[in-house]
Amino acid sequence: MSEAAGAQFGVAGMGVMGASLALNIADHGFRVAVWDRHSERIDEMHRKHGHPEIWGTPSLEAFVQRLERPRRVLLMVTAGAAVDSMVERLLPLLAEGDVIMDAGNSWFLDTRRREEQCKARGIHFLGVGVSGGEEGARNGPSIMPGGAPAAYELVRPVFEAIAATTDLGPCVTYVGQDGAGHFVKMVHNGIEYADMQLLAETYDVLRRGLGLEADALADLLSQWDHGIAGSFLLETTIKVLRQKDPETGRPLVDLVLDKAGQKGTGKWTVQVALDLAVPIPSIAASLDARILSSMKDERVAAAPKLKGPAVQLSKDEQAQLAAWTHDALYAARVVTYAQGMRLIQAASQEYQWNIHLAELARIWRGGCIIRAKLLTPLREAFQQQPALPNLVVSDAFAPVLERMAPAWRQVVGVATRVGIPVPVFSASLAYLDSYRTAELPQNLTQAQRDAFGAHTYQRKDRPEAGFVHTEWGK
Ligand SMILES: NC(=O)C1=CN([C@@H]2O[C@H](COP(=O)(O)OP(=O)(O)OC[C@H]3O[C@@H](n4cnc5c(N)ncnc54)[C@H](OP(=O)(O)O)[C@@H]3O)[C@@H](O)[C@H]2O)C=CC1
Numbered sequence: 001m002s003e004a005a006g007a008q009f010g011v012a013g014m015g016v017m018g019a020s021l022a023l024n025i026a027d028h029g030f031r032v033a034v035w036d037r038h039s040e041r042i043d044e045m046h047r048k049h050g051h052p053e054i055w056g057t058p059s060l061e062a063f064v065q066r067l068e069r070p071r072r073v074l075l076m077v078t079a080g081a082a083v084d085s086m087v088e089r090l091l092p093l094l095a096e097g098d099v100i101m102d103a104g105n106s107w108f109l110d111t112r113r114r115e116e117q118c119k120a121r122g123i124h125f126l127g128v129g130v131s132g133g134e135e136g137a138r139n140g141p142s143i144m145p146g147g148a149p150a151a152y153e154l155v156r157p158v159f160e161a162i163a164a165t166t167d168l169g170p171c172v173t174y175v176g177q178d179g180a181g182h183f184v185k186m187v188h189n190g191i192e193y194a195d196m197q198l199l200a201e202t203y204d205v206l207r208r209g210l211g212l213e214a215d216a217l218a219d220l221l222s223q224w225d226h227g228i229a230g231s232f233l234l235e236t237t238i239k240v241l242r243q244k245d246p247e248t249g250r251p252l253v254d255l256v257l258d259k260a261g262q263k264g265t266g267k268w269t270v271q272v273a274l275d276l277a278v279p280i281p282s283i284a285a286s287l288d289a290r291i292l293s294s295m296k297d298e299r300v301a302a303a304p305k306l307k308g309p310a311v312q313l314s315k316d317e318q319a320q321l322a323a324w325t326h327d328a329l330y331a332a333r334v335v336t337y338a339q340g341m342r343l344i345q346a347a348s349q350e351y352q353w354n355i356h357l358a359e360l361a362r363i364w365r366g367g368c369i370i371r372a373k374l375l376t377p378l379r380e381a382f383q384q385q386p387a388l389p390n391l392v393v394s395d396a397f398a399p400v401l402e403r404m405a406p407a408w409r410q411v412v413g414v415a416t417r418v419g420i421p422v423p424v425f426s427a428s429l430a431y432l433d434s435y436r437t438a439e440l441p442q443n444l445t446q447a448q449r450d451a452f453g454a455h456t457y458q459r460k461d462r463p464e465a466g467f468v469h470t471e472w473g474k
């Protein structure tokens with residue numbers, strides 16, 4: 001880059017995502033200034049990927065000075081205190097009309113607070129969800145920006161240039177005010193957790209139920225990937241199952257310790273869903289499954305004490321289990337997306353974000369981790385009925401769920417009978433069964449509450465009476 005020209009975009013934080021995004025932006029013809037608190041990070045990035053349109057800067061002051069006005073600064077640093085520290089450091093260096101973008105996985109209420117903090121100084125603040133991992137950031141992520149529309153307009157050309165593209169355009173859309181973008185990215189990750197757990201349960205049912213080894217499983221899942229169950233996470237699963245350990249020649253997945261980690265977005269999704277009173281049992285079950293998996297020592301100690309059932313599958317069950325599991329995977333996945341969309345709908349109402357669910361489905365069709373074929377009918381469902389109360393009752397999905405439910409029940413039944421845990425398959429099925437049940441047993445719950453705590457209840461036969469109390473047992 002010529003010394004005289006200003007940089008059109010700044011990226012602070014040259015970690016996995018920041019370096020990839022900077023390269024992506026430069027590839028699209030924008031001059032990019034980069035900064036990291038450790039200058040070796042910049043040197044390493046130049047050494048590995050040297051790019052004429054990327055300019056490393058030795059200090060935050062130099063970084064800001066190299067930027068054209070209005071300055072556009074994208075933070076790609078660890079979520080939490082690091083973002084606050086960067087905002088504190090940048091505010092005195094920036095001028096009115098400049099834009100800070102936080103593209104990490106930040107908590108949406110922090111984003112609301114930071115936007116207010118910046119607004120008081122005349123600086124725009126955008127909370128930008130980015131999905132696609134390192135590869136997506138480098139070659140085309142899905143981008144979920146939230147904040148003031150005027151601020152979004154200042155960065156829109158760059159985001160539209162670097163985002164993944166599908167037949168429906170670049171995978172970026174203005175999501176809504178303040179924390180809307182980060183909220184949507186958080187729920188995206190919640191859905192990601194549930195879908196990953198469904199794939200883990202699929203793997204377990206097929207390997208323990210049918211005795212399939214990694215290669216045979218990969219072959220089977222490859223067939224599924226060509227059909228309606230196709231998705232990025234399914235492709236990732238196939239890739240993982242095919243990988244061999246160079247030292248032993250064994251499938252590498254068989255050597256990976258069964259303890260799943262997490263960085264917090266799944267937990268936040270469940271916490272905020274409880275606050276908004278939106279049931280998301282599939283996502284909650286996937287979070288619990290990760291936590292239970294991390295209790296490895298306890299599980300190992302419990303295994304010899306708590307023997308499961310010694311039951312064999314019948315020949316008929318063995319013949320049909322793969323086909324049943326395919327349908328169970330698709331149907332349960334629909335239910336997890338339905339829960340995520342419902343949560344976004346509730347937050348959109350609560351915070352007046354006016355989020356367009358069909359647009360989210362459009363930008364999730366490419367670039368992001370939860371991209372899946374089912375997003376095409378899902379988008380159409382919300383296009384036809386933007387206020388659809390729940391995806392499971394849409395014309396597109398209700399008949400499919402009805403058709404696939406018998407196979408899904410078989411999978412949950414067989415797995416339960418032989419003792420294979422299927423928390424998300426079963427939580428999703430219970431959600432669907434609850435949602436379609438006009439008369440739930442919570443009449444008993446209400447009666448119990450009134451019986452021990454005088455919490456009152458309503459009568460079916462006399463709704464006009466309002467809340468009443470009974471002296472139960474008297
Ligand atoms: N990895 C992924 O697949 C995805 C990650 N994200 C989110 O993107 C963000 C970055 O993730 P990722 O790139 O993977 O993480 P990395 O750990 O690779 O990079 C983190 C970056 O933050 C910098 N940093 C940390 N603390 C501070 C601080 N106090 N002040 C200034 N800079 C600091 C680090 O600098 P240094 O290394 O020099 O210490 C580094 O440049 C996170 O919020 C993450 O959740 C979003 C989508 C996908």
Ligand SMILES: O=C(CO)[C@H](O)[C@H](O)COP(=O)(O)O
Nearest residue numbers: 131132189262263264265369
């Ligand atoms: O944001 C991402 C993808 O979109 C992260 O890669 C993913 O969420 C990692 O989360 P966790 O470490 O909790 O599994």
